[in-house]
Amino acid sequence: MEISTDIWVWIAAIFTLFIYSFLYKDNPLYKFAEHVMVGLSTGYYTAIVFHTVIVPDFWEPLVHSISKFTMSPAEFSSYAIANELTTLPTVLQDFSPVVAIIMLLIPALLGLMLFTRFIPKISWLSRFSLAFILGAGSGLAIPNSFQTRILEQLRGTIVEDQGSIVVPLFSIDAWRDFFSAPGIGTFFEAVSGPLLIIGTLCVLAYFFFSKEHKGVLGGAAKAGIWFLMIGFGASFGYTVMARVSLLIGRMQFLLTDWLGIID
Amino acid sequence: MNKLLPAIVVGLLFLALPVAADGIEYLDPLVELPPASPVLVIAEDVPDDVGEQINLSWSLSFDDPAVGGGRGNVISYTIMRKEADTDNEFKVLGAVEAGNGQYLDTTCEPDSSYIYLVGASNGNTVAFSNPTETTIASTHFMHSQRWNILIGTLILSGLLLYFIYTARKGKELFIRRIAGLDAVEEALGRATEMGKPIRYVSGLGGMSDVATIASVNILGQVARKAAIYEIRLIVPCFDPIVLAVEREVIKESYLDVGRPDAYDPNDVFFVTQSQFAYAAAVNGIMLRDRPATNFYMGMFYAESLILAETGASTGAIQIAGTDAPAQIPFFIAACDYCIMGEELYAASAYMSREPLLLGGLKGQDWAKFIIGAMIVVGVIVSFFTTSFAEFLTGS
Numbered sequence: 001m002e003i004s005t006d007i008w009v010w011i012a013a014i015f016t017l018f019i020y021s022f023l024y025k026d027n028p029l030y031k032f033a034e035h036v037m038v039g040l041s042t043g044y045y046t047a048i049v050f051h052t053v054i055v056p057d058f059w060e061p062l063v064h065s066i067s068k069f070t071m072s073p074a075e076f077s078s079y080a081i082a083n084e085l086t087t088l089p090t091v092l093q094d095f096s097p098v099v100a101i102i103m104l105l106i107p108a109l110l111g112l113m114l115f116t117r118f119i120p121k122i123s124w125l126s127r128f129s130l131a132f133i134l135g136a137g138s139g140l141a142i143p144n145s146f147q148t149r150i151l152e153q154l155r156g157t158i159v160e161d162q163g164s165i166v167v168p169l170f171s172i173d174a175w176r177d178f179f180s181a182p183g184i185g186t187f188f189e190a191v192s193g194p195l196l197i198i199g200t201l202c203v204l205a206y207f208f209f210s211k212e213h214k215g216v217l218g219g220a221a222k223a224g225i226w227f228l229m230i231g232f233g234a235s236f237g238y239t240v241m242a243r244v245s246l247l248i249g250r251m252q253f254l255l256t257d258w259l260g261i262i263d
Numbered sequence: 264m265n266k267l268l269p270a271i272v273v274g275l276l277f278l279a280l281p282v283a284a285d286g287i288e289y290l291d292p293l294v295e296l297p298p299a300s301p302v303l304v305i306a307e308d309v310p311d312d313v314g315e316q317i318n319l320s321w322s323l324s325f326d327d328p329a330v331g332g333g334r335g336n337v338i339s340y341t342i343m344r345k346e347a348d349t350d351n352e353f354k355v356l357g358a359v360e361a362g363n364g365q366y367l368d369t370t371c372e373p374d375s376s377y378i379y380l381v382g383a384s385n386g387n388t389v390a391f392s393n394p395t396e397t398t399i400a401s402t403h404f405m406h407s408q409r410w411n412i413l414i415g416t417l418i419l420s421g422l423l424l425y426f427i428y429t430a431r432k433g434k435e436l437f438i439r440r441i442a443g444l445d446a447v448e449e450a451l452g453r454a455t456e457m458g459k460p461i462r463y464v465s466g467l468g469g470m471s472d473v474a475t476i477a478s479v480n481i482l483g484q485v486a487r488k489a490a491i492y493e494i495r496l497i498v499p500c501f502d503p504i505v506l507a508v509e510r511e512v513i514k515e516s517y518l519d520v521g522r523p524d525a526y527d528p529n530d531v532f533f534v535t536q537s538q539f540a541y542a543a544a545v546n547g548i549m550l551r552d553r554p555a556t557n558f559y560m561g562m563f564y565a566e567s568l569i570l571a572e573t574g575a576s577t578g579a580i581q582i583a584g585t586d587a588p589a590q591i592p593f594f595i596a597a598c599d600y601c602i603m604g605e606e607l608y609a610a611s612a613y614m615s616r617e618p619l620l621l622g623g624l625k626g627q628d629w630a631k632f633i634i635g636a637m638i639v640v641g642v643i644v645s646f647f648t649t650s651f652a653e654f655l656t657g658s
Contacts, residue, residue: 041537137471158641168645207605236592
């Protein structure tokens with residue numbers, strides 16, 4: 001039951017209250033907290049990117065590659081010991097120093113070209129970098145998306161894994177179990193698989209844009225939107241629970257760590 | 264008997280002590296004798312890798328405790344390796360505990376040849392197997408378990424190209440009505456009447472997110488209309504790369520409709536890459552600028568409800584679209600119109616009615632039809648056998 005004497009706990013608590021003041025209306029305290037948060041986070045992420053990306057992935061490998069290129073093997077050994085270089089950067093493990101330098105300078109150049117946007121005369125150069133980012137990003141994303149979003153989902157609609165055994169979702173065994181021992185458990189066991197299959201097909205029908213939703217397609221699409229809404233309802237309830245736990249966490253911080261009202 | 268007793272005691276001591284009176288060390292035969300060497304040592308290149316792995320397998324030594332029939336004195340297996348066709352000596356690569364008959368060498372140089380020895384060790388001595396045959400750690404260009412992805416991608420790409428070609432030839436392609444997208448025009452009209460800006464949030468995704476790519480396409484269409492109606496378009500960005508792309512897209516749209524003068528790059532700006540700091544800033548902007556319309560299109564996480572609720576409290580028309588299943592319910596609850604999942608991908612084609620995009624959309628529909636058909640066939644086939652599903656996924 002003691003109020004905190006830690007200055008940082010006080011700062012965190014005051015900023016929490018400033019942000020919560022938004023629930024009443026926009027006010028100077030919220031505006032102050034908002035601006036501090038945006039400024040701090042931008043500065044923090046800039047420093048993080050500098051220390052976790054630019055230095056280890058570009059600057060250090062470049063310096064080591066140039067050193068290896070300009071030094072004799074004996075000199076480079078001494079250099080490696082002096083710089084506590086236990087393992088060479090990956091690019092130097094796989095390529096000769098000259099190739100490694102080129103391999104490092106190409107992405108650096110593409111990165112710098114993004115900054116040409118600030119110089120109107122040569123701002124068109126930034127489009128090369130953007131084209132590379134978009135092309136490489138899509139190319140890398142497509143096989144993974146195909147595997148996870150299409151093939152695995154397709155498989156999950158046809159069969160399910162029960163331990164090491166693969167069982168079809170539409171299984172005669174489940175129905176046999178239900179008829180031999182009728183009950184709610186065996187009924188849901190028998191119905192859940194076919195329901196999932198029908199639900200998936202109906203939702204697919206809803207997302208079919210090339211035909212007017214009339215007749216059989218219209219009926220399936222209507223059922224599809226019901227399946228979607230039931231799914232969203234369940235997801236809504238589940239996520240709200242998670243958000244409430246976030247609020248509880250913040251309240252605990254205020255009442256326990258800051259004010260010490262709760263032990 | 265009394266005379267024999269000392270002799271019996273001395274005799275027992277002699278048996279008990281490892282070192283006899285003559286100084287010769289007698290070994291415990293159960294522990295100290297060299298164990299039987301492992302046999303049938305096979306080195307195999309690991310398939311579908313980049314040439315850095317070779318898998319070793321062997322039959323356990325007869326004296327391995329796991330076998331149970333021998334002396335049981337094997338405590339580990341030592342693995343040695345040398346490069347083939349060189350005079351180098353075998354070097355110790357690693358060791359595994361007794362009972363293991365496998366070792367994965369992950370330190371190979373691509374396309375290099377190696378010879379291995381596996382030795383059963385009892386702690387003092389190691390009994391080595393015969394050398395394996397020369398094995399090459401080959402680099403595999405294709406992943407043999409991913410042919411299904413290649414075939415699927417080719418089929419889908421073929422469909423897309425065919426329908427794009429058909430659309431370009433002038434064939435009329437029908438698209439059903441999408442309510443959320445019809446509302447875009449209405450929302451922009453309202454902003455024009457009120458003389459207030461519109462705000463477009465493209466979420467927290469990067470340029471490799473499909474939802475962000477779709478969002479950028481929609482932004483292009485929204486920007487065209489904003490330029491025509493002379494509405495101020497505010498775009499706060501989360502990702503610096505997305506910012507660069509969005510500026511290009513908006514600039515292009517303003518140019519296309521002949522209003523490059525109306526484009527203000529300061530209205531498309533970077534905020535921060537911290538999720539809740541971004542949400543706090545966008546909320547603040549919303550309350551101060553009071554836009555007539557808010558668009559939320561792209562990839563969203565926990566900030567979705569914070570943004571949508573604040574937007575709703577300002578009385579703005581709100582249109583949201585995302586493919587994040589966990590966020591769609593919040594948008595449905597707090598926005599006037601919600602574009603769900605696949606509708607987001609169809610949006611740019613729907614809004615622009617460009618043959619190129621319409622052809623792509625038609626191709627996607629056929630892909631969905633094929634997927635639906637495969638589910639039906641798969642369910643029927645798997646009713647009898649599960650191997651069809653295994654074939655599909657390569658697992």
